Amino acid sequence: MEHFVVSARKYRPQIFKDVVGQQAITNTLLHAIENNHLAQALLFTGPRGVGKTTCARILSKMINSDVNTSEDEDFAFNIFELDAASNNSVDDIRSLTDQVRIPPQVGKYKVYIIDEVHMLSQSAFNAFLKTLEEPPKHCIFILATTEKHKIIPTILSRCQIFDFKRITVTDAKEYLKYIAKEQGITAEDDALHIIAQKADGAMRDALSIFDRVVSFSGKNLTRQAVTENLNVLDYETYFTSTDLILENKIPDLLVQFNSILSKGFDGHHYIAGLASHFRDLMVCKNNTTIALLEVGDDTKIKYVEQCQKTSNGFLMKGIELANDCDLKYRSSKNQRLLVELTLMQLASITFDGEKKNTKHFIIPPSYFKAKGIIPIPVKKPEIATAVEKGQPQITPRVAVEAKINTLTKAATIPKISINNPKKVTSGLSLKSIREKKEHLIRQMDVVIDENDLPKEPVTQEALTKAWQEYTLVMDRKGEKIMASILQMDLPKLKGTTLHLTYSNNTNKIEVERAEFPLLAYLKKKLLNYDLKLHITVNEEIAKKYAFTPLEKYEKLKEKNPSIEVLRKTFGLDV
Numbered sequence: 001m002e003h004f005v006v007s008a009r010k011y012r013p014q015i016f017k018d019v020v021g022q023q024a025i026t027n028t029l030l031h032a033i034e035n036n037h038l039a040q041a042l043l044f045t046g047p048r049g050v051g052k053t054t055c056a057r058i059l060s061k062m063i064n065s066d067v068n069t070s071e072d073e074d075f076a077f078n079i080f081e082l083d084a085a086s087n088n089s090v091d092d093i094r095s096l097t098d099q100v101r102i103p104p105q106v107g108k109y110k111v112y113i114i115d116e117v118h119m120l121s122q123s124a125f126n127a128f129l130k131t132l133e134e135p136p137k138h139c140i141f142i143l144a145t146t147e148k149h150k151i152i153p154t155i156l157s158r159c160q161i162f163d164f165k166r167i168t169v170t171d172a173k174e175y176l177k178y179i180a181k182e183q184g185i186t187a188e189d190d191a192l193h194i195i196a197q198k199a200d201g202a203m204r205d206a207l208s209i210f211d212r213v214v215s216f217s218g219k220n221l222t223r224q225a226v227t228e229n230l231n232v233l234d235y236e237t238y239f240t241s242t243d244l245i246l247e248n249k250i251p252d253l254l255v256q257f258n259s260i261l262s263k264g265f266d267g268h269h270y271i272a273g274l275a276s277h278f279r280d281l282m283v284c285k286n287n288t289t290i291a292l293l294e295v296g297d298d299t300k301i302k303y304v305e306q307c308q309k310t311s312n313g314f315l316m317k318g319i320e321l322a323n324d325c326d327l328k329y330r331s332s333k334n335q336r337l338l339v340e341l342t343l344m345q346l347a348s349i350t351f352d353g354e355k356k357n358t359k360h361f362i363i364p365p366s367y368f369k370a371k372g373i374i375p376i377p378v379k380k381p382e383i384a385t386a387v388e389k390g391q392p393q394i395t396p397r398v399a400v401e402a403k404i405n406t407l408t409k410a411a412t413i414p415k416i417s418i419n420n421p422k423k424v425t426s427g428l429s430l431k432s433i434r435e436k437k438e439h440l441i442r443q444m445d446v447v448i449d450e451n452d453l454p455k456e457p458v459t460q461e462a463l464t465k466a467w468q469e470y471t472l473v474m475d476r477k478g479e480k481i482m483a484s485i486l487q488m489d490l491p492k493l494k495g496t497t498l499h500l501t502y503s504n505n506t507n508k509i510e511v512e513r514a515e516f517p518l519l520a521y522l523k524k525k526l527l528n529y530d531l532k533l534h535i536t537v538n539e540e541i542a543k544k545y546a547f548t549p550l551e552k553y554e555k556l557k558e559k560n561p562s563i564e565v566l567r568k569t570f571g572l573d574v
Contacts, residue, residue, distance in 0.1 A: 007207040011179055016058055019051050020175045020203055021167035026055065028162070033062055039160040041132050041141045043117075045148040046164025049202030055164075056113045056142040063140070064107035078107045085119045093120070093127045100131060103138050110139050117143040118150035125152050132158050166201025169193065169294045175203065176210055180221065185214060187221035189296040194226045194234070197294070233265060235299050238277035239306060241343075245318070246309055250347045254340055267339040268329045275322035281307040282315045317349050453529040460493050466525045467491060470518060485510055496530040498522075501538050508535045550574055 013019045016026035032038040042059075044052040060079045082096065096112065104110045120128070132141060132155065143159060145151060173189075173196040180187040195213065199206035209230065217225035227234040237260065244253040260270055283289045284300075284307040293300060325342040332338045467490060475483040485507050491498035502508050511518075515533055523529045553574045557563055566572070 007179060007211050008204045011182075011207065013051070013054055013058065016055070016062075019055060019058070021171040022051050022055070022164055025162050025164060029055070029059055033059075038063065038140070040135050040139065041159045042143065043148070043151075043156070043159035043161045044142065044144045044164060045161065046146070047166055047201055048146055049199075049204030049206075050164045050167055051203065052144040052164055053113065053115060056111075056144060059142065060109075060111035060113065060140075063109050063111070064104075078104050078109065079111050079113065081113045081115065083116060084114050085116045088120045088124055090121070090123045090127050093124045097127070097131045100136060100139050103136075108138065111142060112139065113142045113144065115144045116146070117155075118145045118147045122152070125155055129154055129158070167199075167203050167206075168201075169196045172196035172199055172201075172203060172206045176206060179207070179210065183214075185219050185221055188223050190223040190235075190299055191221045191226040193294075193296045193299075194223065194230065194232065198230055198232065231264065233260070233270060233273055235277075235295070235302070237270075238274055239302060241274060242277065242281070242306060242310075245343070245347045246314075246350060248347050248350065250344050253343050253347055257340065257343060261336070267335055268326070271322055271325050271329065271339050271342065275319055275326060278315050278318045278322060281310055282312070282319070285312065285315075314349055318346055321345050454527040455530050456527040458493060458496075458526045458528050458531070462526060463493050463498070463522070464490055466522055469525070470521050473521075482510065482514055491533075496528065497532045497534050500533070500535045502535065503537070503539060505537050508537055511535055 016030055019026050029038075042056075044056060046052055057079070064078055080096075080099070082092075100110070100112070102110075135141060141159075143151075143155075148156070148161075173192045176192045176195060177187065177189075180192070191213075195209050196206055198209055213221060213226050213229050216229045223234060226232075237256075241253065241256060244256065257267075257270070261267060280293055280295070280303055283292050284303045290300075290304075293303060295303065321342055325338060328338060329335055467486070471483050471486045474486065485502075488507065489500050489502060491500050493499075500511065502511075511533075512535065519531060519533060523531050553563075567574075
């Protein structure tokens with residue numbers, strides 16, 4: 001029986017050209033070697049399975065090769081690989097630094113590849129600093145890690161850093177197609193695409209999955225075989241779900257979800273995939289963003305066909321509902337019911353029946369149009385003005401108040417008969433009458449023209465008097481703080497603007513909060529509805545209230561001259 005070699009080892013790249021998805025880094029390293037501009041300390045960082053150790057081995061072989069070197073030469077005596085996960089002590093690093101001094105027996109350079117370097121201890125990092133900063137001319141250090149943030153800054157500053165990126169789904173799929181061709185395997189494009197997606201940007205994981213699926217299905221790799229072996233929901237599931245949602249078939253949708261659960265799939269995985277499916281349909285709506293759709297060519301055609309059946313509003317609402325279910329899934333006690341409720345809401349988005357799924361359940365005009373009902377046009381009656389009737393003109397505001405008062409008086413409390421033994425109570429109350437007044441004001445279609453409001457001239461004396469009256473009203477209501485703030489400064493009238501100045505911003509904010517009732521009182525009192533309020537803050541005013549002890553004494557003496565007699569009698573000092 002021939003020994004089996006996994007694809008991740010069998011097809012490991014031997015030259016930079018074969019490395020998948022890292023063209024920027026491989027080109028940089030090639031130019032550095034050709035121009036003799038290679039740093040002596042390199043740090044390769046990035047996710048797992050993207051080619052960090054592979055590039056380090058290729059680089060080690062290239063810098064030791066020359067014209068006379070054979071292709072089979074691997075320079076095993078010049079390349080030292082150290083696993084920092086198990087050799088992370090100070091003694092291991094000291095042993096390494098002792099070996100660095102010895103020049104290579106074959107080739108030009110000794111290359112030390114330290115994998116998972118972030119696992120070194122703090123003391124091991126410190127022991128490695130000096131050697132890493134000034135290594136011998138024949139030594140090159142290549143550090144590899146998946147967690148760059150765990151490496152101390154003093155190590156990072158001594159290295160030339162190369163960030164390896166995740167391998168795209170397209171690049172991984174193309175490489176898998178090449179390997180399938182090399183092994184004589186017939187593979188569907190969608191099958192390879194699912195493998196590449198499942199690998200999540202790691203080429204090594206993609207090759208491991210590929211070997212597993214080939215062992216399951218043999219030489220013919222189909223999409224169905226891949227989905228069964230990897231236990232993933234394929235695109236057809238979500239295409240069917242979306243069709244059922246668009247057709248408002250809630251029973252069929254729930255039956256499909258039940259069959260998905262019976263196959264061992266998780267409801268969380270299903271609802272998250274449905275949200276991603278809606279996102280992909282949204283991407284297909286525009287030719288500019290269709291390149292963001294990472295699926296096979298055959299599947300892309302299906303996406304384009306289904307996206308034409310949906311609207312942007314439906315997709316946005318669908319993504320919102322599915323994402324909300326995704327967030328609540330972990331904390332839900334009845335997770336199946338949560339997903340089923342979400343599916344029912346999704347299937348009700350486009351439901352155009354008697355209860356349209358809108359915010360206020362208002363029947364739209366499209367409903368009557370679909371039923372063939374022609375709406376009867378209703379013309380709003382014109383209200384005859386008082387001048388046309390020959391009656392004295394009444395302002396709209398007075399008319400509204402008069403009508404409300406008439407309706408209120410009409411709602412009188414019924415009289416109670418003394419002979420009637422049963423106690424009769426009225427259905428009316430002060431609260432109901434007040435709410436009826438407010439409802440009538442909202443319902444009556446009355447527009448008050450600002451030009452009809454009074455704009456009588458205002459004097460400073462009248463303004464001051466009205467201001468003090470309002471202050472007194474606030475004091476009687478129990479709002480002592482607001483009353484005291486209003487007493488701090490009297491407004492100065494300039495045109496129709498009332499100017500106030502306070503010593504701090506707190507007073508300004510408090511007055512601005514009470515500005516509406518204040519101006520309403522002043523406008524009504526002074527019969528001028530153009531009045532405005534302007535408040536400024538002047539911190540210099542606060543200094544007027546900071547008195548010295550002598551100034552305080554002088555103030556007291558002005559109020560009571562007898563205090564001076566008291567001071568002189570007892571010989572007191574200020």
